[in-house]
Amino acid sequence: MNKPTQVKLTEIARIFFVLGLQSFGGGSSTLILIRQTCLQRGWMEEGEFVRTWALVQMAPGINLLKLTALIGHKLRGWTGLAAAMSGLLLPSALVTVLMTAGYSAVRDQPAVQAALKGLLPATIGLSLMMSLQMAHPLLKKAYAESPLRLTANLVILGSAGLLFALLNASPMAVLLGGGAAGVLLFAIVPARARTRSVPADHKDLP
Amino acid sequence: MNLLDFFWMFLKGSLFSTGGMGNLPFLHNDLIGLGLAQESDFVKAIAVGQLSPGPSGLWSISLGYLVYGWAGAGLALVALTLPTLLIVGVQAIYSQIEKHPMTQNFSTGLALSIIGLSFAVTASLVNASIADIGGVLIAAGAMALGLSKKAPIVVILLLSAAAGVVIYGR
Numbered sequence: 353m354n355k356p357t358q359v360k361l362t363e364i365a366r367i368f369f370v371l372g373l374q375s376f377g378g379g380s381s382t383l384i385l386i387r388q389t390c391l392q393r394g395w396m397e398e399g400e401f402v403r404t405w406a407l408v409q410m411a412p413g414i415n416l417l418k419l420t421a422l423i424g425h426k427l428r429g430w431t432g433l434a435a436a437m438s439g440l441l442l443p444s445a446l447v448t449v450l451m452t453a454g455y456s457a458v459r460d461q462p463a464v465q466a467a468l469k470g471l472l473p474a475t476i477g478l479s480l481m482m483s484l485q486m487a488h489p490l491l492k493k494a495y496a497e498s499p500l501r502l503t504a505n506l507v508i509l510g511s512a513g514l515l516f517a518l519l520n521a522s523p524m525a526v527l528l529g530g531g532a533a534g535v536l537l538f539a540i541v542p543a544r545a546r547t548r549s550v551p552a553d554h555k556d557l558p
Numbered sequence: 559m560n561l562l563d564f565f566w567m568f569l570k571g572s573l574f575s576t577g578g579m580g581n582l583p584f585l586h587n588d589l590i591g592l593g594l595a596q597e598s599d600f601v602k603a604i605a606v607g608q609l610s611p612g613p614s615g616l617w618s619i620s621l622g623y624l625v626y627g628w629a630g631a632g633l634a635l636v637a638l639t640l641p642t643l644l645i646v647g648v649q650a651i652y653s654q655i656e657k658h659p660m661t662q663n664f665s666t667g668l669a670l671s672i673i674g675l676s677f678a679v680t681a682s683l684v685n686a687s688i689a690d691i692g693g694v695l696i697a698a699g700a701m702a703l704g705l706s707k708k709a710p711i712v713v714i715l716l717l718s719a720a721a722g723v724v725i726y727g728r
Contacts, residue, residue, distance in 0.1 A: 372612045374712045376719070379578060379614040380683070385711050403665055406672035407652055413642035414578045414615035421642055422649055433646070437639065444612025445619050449631045451610050452620040455602055458609070463727055468609070470696055470722020472687035474715060477701035479680040484705075487673045490666070508667050512674030517681060524576060527671050534667020535660055 359395075359427045361435045367393075368420060368439030373447070377471040380479045382416050386423070387482060395423060402486050409523050417441070497543040504537040559594065561633060564626055568618060568637035578607075578615025585618065589625065599624045692725045 371389060375382035383405075390396040396404065408418035417437065424436025451458055458464055487509065494505040512530045515521040567588045571581030582600075589595035603624060607617025615638065622634025655661045688694055699721075700714050709717075 416613035417642040418645040448610040466727035467719040473693035473697040474700035474718030477697035481704040508670040509674040512671035513678040517678040530671025531664040538663040
């Protein structure tokens with residue numbers, strides 16, 4: 353794993369610059385690309401990424417920018433934060449303005465419309481993939497602990513999704529509720545260790 | 559209206575809301591109320607935000623441009639960026655309490671909830687994103703290719719855009 357201090361500022365800016373330009377198809381693809389970059393470069397493991405993504409929902413502003421800020425900050429402090437954010441923002445902001453200026457020209461391009469009709473379903477498929485991959489290590493750990501513990505995990509995960517989807521609850525309220533449910537449920541349902549250690553070949557793929 | 563008022567409208571919107579669209583009601587209220595923007599500007603800006611690379615929350619930059627030109631876009635960019643710096647403080651506080659055993663259960667509950675949210679958000683986008691069987695196939699293909707780890711995400715996005723042009727481009 354890379355020591356955070358080994359990442360050069362120019363490297364951080366370059367990576368986020370390329371990432372910002374590649375992420376067509378809205379914020380979903382930006383998130384998927386940031387996650388992939390973090391995991392592949394060893395900047396964060398899955399658990400830390402998921403916790404960070406949850407944490408950023410609890411403060412004001414655009415979630416993906418807060419995520420970028422925290423990754424940059426983790427790698428190189430405030431200068432890393434500045435490098436990551438300007439890398440992500442400057443090209444994307446410029447393209448956004450240019451597209452606004454040429455909106456009617458862009459919108460009426462049949463090829464753009466058609467490409468978008470292919471891109472949007474792909475971001476759905478990739479988001480589903482990402483959600484499954486994020487859930488996998490947590491549920492596997494719970495499965496190793498006890499069936500009840502696994503159930504408790506699934507209850508929290510499912511209720512969070514349903515509260516948001518059906519009752520339109522605010523993400524921050526859902527997350528705080530989920531955290532509280534974790535404190536409560538995991539106190540009632542202790543991890544009765546089945547002492548079944550996870551075999552080495554079951555380790556998560558990077 | 560001077561630029562400072564303009565900047566404050568955008569800053570206020572981002573400072574007192576979360577997520578990319580949270581500032582919409584603030585900006586809608588202020589800008590429409592003062593007659594500085596039309597409904598159509600909002601529709602256009604949000605569409606551009608979804609079309610352009612990067613977070614869709616950058617739609618405010620598009621709106622800033624429509625209202626006040628390049629200066630408006632620049633001010634909107636700064637107004638969007640400043641409040642996000644607060645997260646560094648939030649994380650510092652959180653990491654202080656993170657070691658407590660109770661916080662670890664809280665943190666697990668938090669992680670499970672964000673994953674639940676992530677599924678729900680994806681589901682909520684299905685109707686707007688997938689129109690027909692072609693869309694379903696592209697979504698399934700992208701997911702399969704992603705899970706197989708055979709192709710980088712960018713390649714999958716490019717392939718799906720190309721598939722869109724082939725299927726729908728006539």
